[in-house]
Amino acid sequence: MCGVGLREIKKQQTRTAIADAALPLFLEYGFDRVTVAEVARHAGVSTNTVFNYFPVKEDLFFDRGADAEEHLAAVVRDRAPGACPVEAVCEDLLSGLRENHPMLGLQPGATAFWQVILDSPALLAREREIGERAEAALTAALTGHPPHTADAPGHCAPPPPALLAGAVAGMHRAALRELRQRIMAGEAPEEARDAVISAVVQGFDLICRGLHPTAEPR
Amino acid sequence: MCGVGLREIKKQQTRTAIADAALPLFLEYGFDRVTVAEVARHAGVSTNTVFNYFPVKEDLFFDRGADAEEHLAAVVRDRAPGACPVEAVCEDLLSGLRENHPMLGLQPGATAFWQVILDSPALLAREREIGERAEAALTAALTGHPPHTADAPGHCAPPPPALLAGAVAGMHRAALRELRQRIMAGEAPEEARDAVISAVVQGFDLICRGLHPTAEPR
DNA sequence: TAGTGTCACCACAAATTTGGAGTGACACCA
DNA sequence: TGGTGTCACTCCAAATTTGTGGTGACACTA
Structure with a gap:
């Protein structure tokens, strides 16, 4: 609840790892030609985890x-x-x-x-x-x-x-x-x-x- | 079951992260002056996770x-x-x-x-x-x-x-x-x-x- | 001798992640 | 028109990790 626990840190790391993996892929191949599964693979994470953090694919691009x-x-x-x-x-x-x-x-x-x-x-x-x-x-x-x-x-x-x-x-x-x-x-x-x-x-x-x-x- | 799943990879990463964090600490401060909690902190992992992989503290040193x-x-x-x-x-x-x-x-x-x-x-x-x-x-x-x-x-x-x-x-x-x-x-x-x-x-x-x-x- | 603190280690619940089996929309193709 | 495949996304069970509150051994101290 305090936001400084190991759990919170890991969650933030996972989120940015996904977003950081996604952007280069989108820039190189275009948004529609990159599947969520590919983003997950590049982030070293399961597809489900991507959806845990980014409810819809577009959120991967407009992270901020x-x-x-x-x-x-x-x-x-x-x-x-x-x-x-x-x-x-x-x-x-x-x-x-x-x-x-x-x-x-x-x-x-x-x-x-x-x-x-x-x-x-x-x-x-x-x-x-x-x-x-x-x-x-x-x-x-x-x-x-x-x-x-x-x-x-x-x-x-x-x-x-x-x-x-x-x-x-x-x-x-x-x-x-x-x-x-x-x-x-x-x-x-x-x-x-x-x-x-x-x-x-x-x-x-x-x-x-x-x-x-x-x-x-x- | 095949050992190549994402889960297995993550487990291996966690294990080596812990071992890699432990050795320098032991080399610098000596085995008995380093607590398992400190190893966990340096590995970015909880104390319990360390014990999940290394049943006893000595295993941290004799990883291989x-x-x-x-x-x-x-x-x-x-x-x-x-x-x-x-x-x-x-x-x-x-x-x-x-x-x-x-x-x-x-x-x-x-x-x-x-x-x-x-x-x-x-x-x-x-x-x-x-x-x-x-x-x-x-x-x-x-x-x-x-x-x-x-x-x-x-x-x-x-x-x-x-x-x-x-x-x-x-x-x-x-x-x-x-x-x-x-x-x-x-x-x-x-x-x-x-x-x-x-x-x-x-x-x-x-x-x-x-x-x-x-x-x-x- | 009792009190105190540290540390290895345990037990259990809660949170997170993964795997797997789907569903529905949509494009392509015969 | 009816397959067939891909992909976003969902749901659920299982595995992993974390948080928390212990216990017991041991050292130090008053």
């Missing part, structure tokens, strides 16, 4: 999907007190882009990763599902930590959390998709990144200005 | 004890048809010495290994037990594959297997003990080895000449 689902919500919940949630998401995305965060796929090899997704309908569907859940989590986070809208001139009522979340998450997804498309089209990563950065600044600024009419455009 | 117990018997059983069993044992020992076989302790670091044994009454007792069982196995092997004693002039009836085994195994043990003592006394390994080699040649020749009066002394 659960984290991604919670990421936006966490950013909003953990933002500085009084800060605008939209700006928090924006800043998080920008810093991720500037620091070449692995999750965003600016590392070499990300292209292969993306190609696996594009080649597999199952993974594409799963990705959408993850995005949807991330949005739902963001909605919940916004409900609990709504934006602070000062009573300033030009102020209008903020949208309900679900809509705001829809806009924010939608813009977030679009930014990452744009980045992906540019890089896979052969554009230089830095160039693509900079283009997306300015696009993100502009896009989120749009929402922010609607929320805080007095804020200066950046 | 079972092999050693069978070695002499195997040499006798597998000798060339018609060959003298004593000579087979002698040749095996000599070739082991000449090739610096690890079991004989001619490798650097063997001194530390021996010192651990000498420092631990439990290990000394265990070593004797192993020697005794090896002798019993040799007796059995000799019973099934007795020496071929030609009806030559000067021929006398061969001793019962148990006695022959006692002599052979006893000489074998003495040779290794001699080697050990010389090296631990600081003698150069090559020097000690050569001395023991000639001693072995002489010693086994003695028995062989009793068995085969017509054989030429070497």
Whole structure:
């Protein structure tokens, strides 16, 4: 129960062993051409054990999907007190882009990763599902930590959390998709990144200005 | 049941992981100052699992004890048809010495290994037990594959297997003990080895000449 | 001499992993 | 249209490993 027992450690080791065995196989052969049994064999584990840890095959690929689902919500919940949630998401995305965060796929090899997704309908569907859940989590986070809208001139009522979340998450997804498309089209990563950065600044600024009419455009 | 299943592989891995973790600890701290729990911790395994594989603590040190117990018997059983069993044992020992076989302790670091044994009454007792069982196995092997004693002039009836085994195994043990003592006394390994080699040649020749009066002394 | 601590080792329940025998969906093929 | 095969996934029994609480031997100490 304390999470530090030998049993917990072994479970974590088994899980990462499976995930670490799975990714190279997917990258090399494609998601649909790799069977769960092969993953199990490479991980030195039985097929049943794979299913113990990853209820569906897609989870083997989106191992950190659960984290991604919670990421936006966490950013909003953990933002500085009084800060605008939209700006928090924006800043998080920008810093991720500037620091070449692995999750965003600016590392070499990300292209292969993306190609696996594009080649597999199952993974594409799963990705959408993850995005949807991330949005739902963001909605919940916004409900609990709504934006602070000062009573300033030009102020209008903020949208309900679900809509705001829809806009924010939608813009977030679009930014990452744009980045992906540019890089896979052969554009230089830095160039693509900079283009997306300015696009993100502009896009989120749009929402922010609607929320805080007095804020200066950046 | 076939011994190639995943389960068997894992068991073997666990066993060697434990043994491999145990030896360095014993070499560094001495047998009696290392607890089974510490071995388990270094092997990343629970204490109970250690006892699953090594019924008594001494087995952790003499991991290959079972092999050693069978070695002499195997040499006798597998000798060339018609060959003298004593000579087979002698040749095996000599070739082991000449090739610096690890079991004989001619490798650097063997001194530390021996010192651990000498420092631990439990290990000394265990070593004797192993020697005794090896002798019993040799007796059995000799019973099934007795020496071929030609009806030559000067021929006398061969001793019962148990006695022959006692002599052979006893000489074998003495040779290794001699080697050990010389090296631990600081003698150069090559020097000690050569001395023991000639001693072995002489010693086994003695028995062989009793068995085969017509054989030429070497 | 009784108390205390350490350690080898045991016993048993709970958790994890494996093996094996399925089922259902789907593709391929005659 | 009806096999046939593959593969994701399920269910269950058995094997393995771990957690926990012992016991008894032995050394040390007050």
